[in-house]
Amino acid sequence: MSDRLPRTIIVAGAGIAGLTAALAFAARGFQVEVFERVARFEEIGAGIQLSPNATRILGRLGVLDALGADAVAPEAIVLRDGASLGELARVPLGKPAEARWKAPYLVAHRADLHRALLACISSEPNIRLSLGAAVSDIAFEPGGVTAIVKRNDRTEEAAGMLLVAADGVWSSLRRLVKGSRESRPTGRMAWRSLADVASPAGKALAKFAPADRVTAFLDPALHLVVYPLRGGAMLNLVALTAGDAGTGSWANRADPLPLARALSGFAAPLSGLADAAGPWTVWPIHAVDPEGAWTDRRGLVLIGDAAHAMTPFAAQGAAMAIEDAYVLAMLVAERPDDPGSALARHEAIRRPRIRRVVRRGAFNHFTWHASGPVALARNLVLAARPAERLAADFDWLYGWQAES
């Protein structure tokens, strides 16, 4: 048994990965200390698609109940060609998805998901969350670790058996894991806006991207994803284009001109969406090579974007963070006397899955932005594939179970 506060886990970062890890560890009887760098949370960020592999875990941890009606269960994912706006494919979601993958496919505002996670944390006596407290270093000691925490101008120490670094794509704790990989710009950026369904932009979208589904418009210059938020009263718009959005903050307001240019290949009324919707905020897409090391067996593990940030083409970054958190807690609970071997198993189990999801994202990127004969072939293949086969293609991803 690790003797340095044997059942205490230290978590750095109160994003989706860190909060899910705190809940998963607390559910298995651990004490959890969460340190978050920012002093208060702001309502920023885009919507988020929560596929069944993620909602299955969130349901077990009580987060879906806390999320409640803030989440929407879309009826389908529909792919459309940007130039013609014609439908290319449709994967049924809603009840058939829940029956197939044994958990719902949901979409929500990221801030609503965060609030739901925080509500669960606040009713869990074994979790303590400190804001305005950044973990800056770690000391490995016999039987555990000491995290060095900077709060205002003071330096504190927190002892536990394990430090879970869930500090996001620009992780500073990653440097403490030998063999880890830095995050790199991908040369792509995300544009994001919200539109009231009754606004001019909402009305322009009503025919081709109504508020009961996830719609992805494909085009060589960009892809645009539209889905409902907040009970269907709002639409979340995310467009991915080439370009560099500078620093990573969803508060970055952007001149919509480059987006308007990228949308010029779309048919009306969507070609005018850059001006009809807005304001637009932008986010640079960075990724972390999933082949880097994620653990130091003496008691440090990177999870979520800190370990393997990925492009959003498979809409799985947060889902993988949620899976990481749950699997890690399960494995450490199985071997609390030997966290080093639990970390080794975690890395061995998670890497093949992360690799496969990253490959799926790269495939989506290639096909969704295809032009000419490749786009033609894509459209023919999609048209020939019945909805049942399209859904079956996602069984390995959405049907995943932590225990298997």
Ligand SMILES: Cc1cc2nc3c(=O)[nH]c(=O)nc-3n(C[C@H](O)[C@H](O)[C@H](O)COP(=O)(O)OP(=O)(O)OC[C@H]3O[C@@H](n4cnc5c(N)ncnc54)[C@H](O)[C@@H]3O)c2cc1C
């Ligand atoms: C445009 C876009 C669309 C996306 N859509 C989806 C989607 O539909 N579905 C999906 O599953 N994923 C999606 N993703 C990916 C998803 O947003 C991320 O993978 C996920 O938010 C990562 O969560 P995280 O907790 O690892 O990191 P973060 O959310 O970045 O959290 C890290 C936290 O750590 C804190 N922190 C940093 N340093 C320290 C420190 N030293 N000490 C203490 N705290 C610290 C930060 O302040 C922050 O709160 C999308 C991403 C983008 C860019």
